[in-house]
Amino acid sequence: MNASSKNDTGADSGEHETNLAxxxxxxxxxxxxxxxxxxxxxxxxxxxxxPWKVNLEATCDALSAEACALPLLERRSxxxxxxxxxxxxxxxxxxxxxxxxxxxxxxxxxxxxxLASRMKQVHDRLISA
Amino acid sequence: MAKxxxxxxxxxxxxxxxxxxxSDFEVLEMAVxxxxxxxxxxxxxxxxxxxxxxxxxxxxxxxxxVAKAWVNPAYKKMAVTDGVxxxxxxxxxxxxxxxxxxxxxxxxxxxxxxxxxxxxKHVVVCTLCSCYPRPILGQSPEWYRTPNYRRRLVRxxxxxxxxxxxxxxxxxxxxxxxxxxxTRYIVLPVRPAGTEGWTEEQLAEIVTRDCLIGVAVPKPxxxxxxxxxxxxxxxxxxxxH
Amino acid sequence: xxxxxxxxxxxxxxxxxxxxxxxxxxxxxxxxxxxGDRVRIRDLPDIFYTRCQxxxxxxxxxxxxxxxxxxxxxxxxxxxxxxxEWFYSLVFRQKDLWxxxxxLFANDTLETELSERWLEKA
Numbered sequence: 299m300n301a302s303s304k305n306d307t308g309a310d311s312g313e314h315e316t317n318l319a320x321x322x323x324x325x326x327x328x329x330x331x332x333x334x335x336x337x338x339x340x341x342x343x344x345x346x347x348x349p350w351k352v353n354l355e356a357t358c359d360a361l362s363a364e365a366c367a368l369p370l371l372e373r374r375s376x377x378x379x380x381x382x383x384x385x386x387x388x389x390x391x392x393x394x395x396x397x398x399x400x401x402x403x404x405x406x407x408x409x410x411x412x413l414a415s416r417m418k419q420v421h422d423r424l425i426s427a
Numbered sequence: 428m429a430k431x432x433x434x435x436x437x438x439x440x441x442x443x444x445x446x447x448x449x450s451d452f453e454v455l456e457m458a459v460x461x462x463x464x465x466x467x468x469x470x471x472x473x474x475x476x477x478x479x480x481x482x483x484x485x486x487x488x489x490x491x492x493v494a495k496a497w498v499n500p501a502y503k504k505m506a507v508t509d510g511v512x513x514x515x516x517x518x519x520x521x522x523x524x525x526x527x528x529x530x531x532x533x534x535x536x537x538x539x540x541x542x543x544x545x546x547x548k549h550v551v552v553c554t555l556c557s558c559y560p561r562p563i564l565g566q567s568p569e570w571y572r573t574p575n576y577r578r579r580l581v582r583x584x585x586x587x588x589x590x591x592x593x594x595x596x597x598x599x600x601x602x603x604x605x606x607x608x609x610t611r612y613i614v615l616p617v618r619p620a621g622t623e624g625w626t627e628e629q630l631a632e633i634v635t636r637d638c639l640i641g642v643a644v645p646k647p648x649x650x651x652x653x654x655x656x657x658x659x660x661x662x663x664x665x666x667x668h
Numbered sequence: 669x670x671x672x673x674x675x676x677x678x679x680x681x682x683x684x685x686x687x688x689x690x691x692x693x694x695x696x697x698x699x700x701x702x703x704g705d706r707v708r709i710r711d712l713p714d715i716f717y718t719r720c721q722x723x724x725x726x727x728x729x730x731x732x733x734x735x736x737x738x739x740x741x742x743x744x745x746x747x748x749x750x751x752x753e754w755f756y757s758l759v760f761r762q763k764d765l766w767x768x769x770x771x772l773f774a775n776d777t778l779e780t781e782l783s784e785r786w787l788e789k790a
Contacts, residue, residue: 350456
């Protein structure tokens with residue numbers, strides 16, 4: 299992507315570039331992960347949003363408002379680009395989560411290997427609970 | 428996390444069903460959050476404050492503001508001149524409710540209530556990203572965030588509104604409000620016929636989120652937003668600058 | 669800005685309990701335009717950051733409200749809050765923004781805000 303990725307009506311992102319190279323860990327989750335839409339219909343749950351959505355929103359807010367590690371406009375602009383490309387076939391809010399993880403890894407805020415091993419820990423903790 | 432939900436012998440209602448499966452997305456969300464906290468990008472306490480705040484958000488206060496304005500002309504006048512002050516009466520303090528106590532770039536503290544008339548219909552968008560009057564209207568819907576809606580509404584408002592099922596005659600002025608600076612907007616629609624003598628509570632029930640964004644108008648009996656499937660653009664915009 | 673050491677909390681100190689943009693009230697001096705004035709949107713360079721949308725540039729509009737004082741987004745993006753400006757709410761005829769907007773809907777309009785630097789008398 300180059301400067302031509304600028305919104306038709308917008309002028310916000312200037313020369314900002316989104317790194318659209320795939321990330322193996324997130325590709326695995328994209329392919330294998332079961333989205334809320336399917337889980338909710340399988341288990342007969344009526345809540346339209348997954349329980350983790352509110353945590354994700356708070357994470358996005360805190361990343362922007364506290365130490366400003368990932369400012370809102372940058373994250374939203376990258377989420378838009380990733381939602382139209384790499385994660386186009388993932389429903390919302392799963393794709394917001396993938397886009398957030400993508401932006402954080404590409405910025406070096408978290409490391410892909412580190413995230414993978416933390417996911418394993420979290421998973422083990424959840425199944426043992 | 429019970430798998431089976433059969434009625435017990437005392438005739439108690441079964442608990443609401445739950446998803447008894449750990450998804451990769453649930454795990455990813457937790458892992459991202461824990462690492463962010465460990466690296467000092469925000470604290471666990473920050474996250475708790477934001478979660479509590481996000482939990483409180485929804486479209487109900489904005490619906491109550493509209494209902495109140497319909498029944499009380501003095502309140503309506505206040506609402507259209509000072510939306511922040513009018514919000515206090517429906518329990519929303521734009522300045523102090525936020526965990527920051529001054530707003531954030533996505534929730535600046537300036538609310539404007541756009542009053543429709545039979546000849547003027549407002550509809551709200553943020554072409555820049557997806558600015559939204561969150562303290563009084565909750566999280567924005569998925570379609571509001573899409574580049575499709577944001578790019579097209581300013582340019583083809585009638586076509587976009589028609590996709591939401593709202594077709595207006597040419598003598599009604601459509602005014603698109605693009606909230607790309609520090610003001611956030613909600614729409615005060617025209618009170619529909621057939622609601623004479625209704626209480627504020629009854630009126631608030633028909634002021635849906637979509638009415639407050641301006642892509643729908645309130646109708647007696649309609650208490651929910653219409654389903655809005657998201658389709659990719661038929662003729663996507665080609666960028667040349 | 670000449671701050672030797674950058675105080676990352678200065679915005680919080682200024683805005684807490686007052687709100688943003690309310691915390692900049694009284695800092696912009698007299699407003700150059702008033703309600704009813706016809707203005708044209710300037711096409712200023714935007715190499716680094718702007719919130720002035722491309723579709724408004726060069727178009728004429730009517731001031732519908734003088735809304736608040738705030739540093740322009742183009743300065744605030746760099747944490748330069750030294751010179752707040754007046755912001756105006758502007759109503760454009762859709763026909764003035766999109767020349768091929770249908771004549772049948774000539775009444776249609778669009779309202780948005782811009783800071784004073786973007787406006788010149790039309």
